[in-house]
Amino acid sequence: MKYIDLKSDACTGCSACANKCPSKAILISQDQCGFYVPQIDFEKCTDCGLCGKTCPVGHKKEFECSDFKIKAYAAYAKDEVIRRESSSGGVFSELAHHVLDKNGIVYGAAFDENFKVVHIGIRRKEELVRLRGSKYVQSFISETLYAEIKEALECETQVLFSGTPCQIAGLRSYLQKDYPNLLSVDLICHGVPSPKFFADYLICLENKYGKIKQYFFRDKNKSWKIFNSKVITERKNIIKYMGQDFYLYLYLNHLQPLLRKSCYQCEFASKGPISDITIGDFWGYQASKTLPDDDRGLNCVLCSTSRGEAFFEAVKKKFNCEIHGLEEIEKGNPVLLHPVKYSPRDRDEFWDVFFKKGIGGIRKIYYSPSLKYRLILFLKFNCSWFYNLLRRVYRLVK
Numbered sequence: 001m002k003y004i005d006l007k008s009d010a011c012t013g014c015s016a017c018a019n020k021c022p023s024k025a026i027l028i029s030q031d032q033c034g035f036y037v038p039q040i041d042f043e044k045c046t047d048c049g050l051c052g053k054t055c056p057v058g059h060k061k062e063f064e065c066s067d068f069k070i071k072a073y074a075a076y077a078k079d080e081v082i083r084r085e086s087s088s089g090g091v092f093s094e095l096a097h098h099v100l101d102k103n104g105i106v107y108g109a110a111f112d113e114n115f116k117v118v119h120i121g122i123r124r125k126e127e128l129v130r131l132r133g134s135k136y137v138q139s140f141i142s143e144t145l146y147a148e149i150k151e152a153l154e155c156e157t158q159v160l161f162s163g164t165p166c167q168i169a170g171l172r173s174y175l176q177k178d179y180p181n182l183l184s185v186d187l188i189c190h191g192v193p194s195p196k197f198f199a200d201y202l203i204c205l206e207n208k209y210g211k212i213k214q215y216f217f218r219d220k221n222k223s224w225k226i227f228n229s230k231v232i233t234e235r236k237n238i239i240k241y242m243g244q245d246f247y248l249y250l251y252l253n254h255l256q257p258l259l260r261k262s263c264y265q266c267e268f269a270s271k272g273p274i275s276d277i278t279i280g281d282f283w284g285y286q287a288s289k290t291l292p293d294d295d296r297g298l299n300c301v302l303c304s305t306s307r308g309e310a311f312f313e314a315v316k317k318k319f320n321c322e323i324h325g326l327e328e329i330e331k332g333n334p335v336l337l338h339p340v341k342y343s344p345r346d347r348d349e350f351w352d353v354f355f356k357k358g359i360g361g362i363r364k365i366y367y368s369p370s371l372k373y374r375l376i377l378f379l380k381f382n383c384s385w386f387y388n389l390l391r392r393v394y395r396l397v398k
């Protein structure tokens, strides 16, 4: 067995090649850092070359949605529970409901029983809770998932496929044609962290708090803008704000080395959409008369095709929303313009420590929130009214 002959740094791990292979000669395994990579079994391989032809890397233009002037919105779900349980404003869940109401299938990222993040399809609203919420780690796409989606599309079932932009590219490249009953929804994405790193982090948590029953990367009960994670273990419920949760701290302060190498040169997440609808957090939103800036979660929504716009229009009554300029959204989310910066030295150093000393070694070197940082977060998290008062006084004095 050998890794697929791709420029491996550019491979996104979208699994399109493995799904396409007629001899089932490609398996998706994990590389040394834990990222998903295709592996060819040369005993089964017939050298047909379909894997290489299906790889979407370098072929973005073929999938780009360029027939439509993007319409951008700020939106959040009127349903309070959906909004609270979602990472941003709950737009994904309402789009999904619309598809499930039509007996369709919704695909997205969920935890499996071992807390591995995997892409699954659901048909019932009760299952939607599994897809809800961002999982800040690369999600696994099986070697048969796109084939399953194709089958559903050929049977004229309405399908919503959600994921990172590279996963949408993977599916579209696998399908090789447009299906009117497919709605693609991608996330604004600055990159995906390593599944192995996250798995090791969960082991640390289990050693400290006991068996984990549920993990939420973002718990919004106190704030949307301050990232809080929530861990439910056999012994207790723990909510950690971003200075306390080591994984979140790294994610927000030392994100770059944690990401897959292809993310630094991602062609799918920026400059020119490849999905019908793109959703993200509306960072930098300025409150208007229609929508408050209430820190309870707000999506930005970009409709990039007439199909996406028609779909959003059909669900719009479920949202409080208003139209916005694309530039405003790009300002808060520069990843829509260019991928995250890459420092090979920082990355190599990070993984070197991880290979030699494990997550404990990383913690010692990279986890160093200053007293000021901790204090600000503590105030923001525990006494937001006092924090806001201090900020106002500070601004007045300044």
Ligand SMILES: Cc1cc2nc3c(=O)[nH]c(=O)nc-3n(C[C@H](O)[C@H](O)[C@H](O)COP(=O)(O)OP(=O)(O)OC[C@H]3O[C@@H](n4cnc5c(N)ncnc54)[C@H](O)[C@@H]3O)c2cc1C
Binding pocket: 085, 086, 087, 088, 089, 090, 091, 092, 093, 107, 108, 109, 110, 117, 131, 132, 133, 134, 135, 136, 137, 138, 139, 162, 163, 164, 187, 188, 189, 190, 191, 192, 193, 279, 280, 281, 282, 283, 299, 333, 335
């Ligand atoms: C790795 C990652 C990076 C992101 N980076 C940014 C960013 O830089 N800026 C920004 O504005 N928004 C980013 N987002 C998106 C944001 O966190 C919300 O997911 C998005 O705004 C949708 O929010 P929601 O409230 O509508 O739905 P939610 O219910 O919060 O989101 C659910 C949706 O996210 C999908 N999803 C969750 N985890 C994954 C995963 N690991 N891989 C693929 N799909 C997943 C589900 O399939 C579903 O479609 C990122 C999300 C992820 C997973």
